[in-house]
Amino acid sequence: MTEEFSTSETWPMECLRCWHVWQEKYVVRHLTDAHGHDVVVWLRGGTPVQPPWSGTSCPGCGHSRVAAFPPGSRPIPVAEPAAVAVQPVPAPLPAPAHDRTGGRRRRGIGERAVYGLIRQPALLCALLGIVFLLVTGFELVERVVIHH
CATH class of the missing domain: 1.20.5 (Single alpha-helices involved in coiled-coils or other helix-helix interfaces)
Structure with a gap:
């Protein structure tokens, strides 16, 4: 295989379970094999890995449903829900068994x-x-x- 060129890419990631956002750095090697076919090898820390859209797990919760965004884009951070004071809800009043409709309740x-x-x-x-x-x-x- 002959190497054509290599690029360094940073891919933003977002976990679809815990909403953790992080970035992964990859070196992408574009090669040509002996038959003239293009081959792309993804490296992270010098080790071949799956592409960002495949086989990535969340470092926060370990879940495998992760959204990978193309380089140069950023996921929009999800705002944490504001704390809401919980107040007890009063029990509903019992409905009358009969009303003015001739004994049938609506x-x-x-x-x-x-x-x-x-x-x-x-x-x-x-x-x-x-x-x-x-x-x-x-x-x-x-x-x-x-x-x-």
């Missing part, structure tokens, strides 16, 4: 949302099941009637 907005979420997937599954049965039925009738 559902609240939250209850409607929950019931709506439960009903929609069931309705969708039922409609898909009906379509499946219709298509299967037509295929069965077609095979029995046409082939007999």
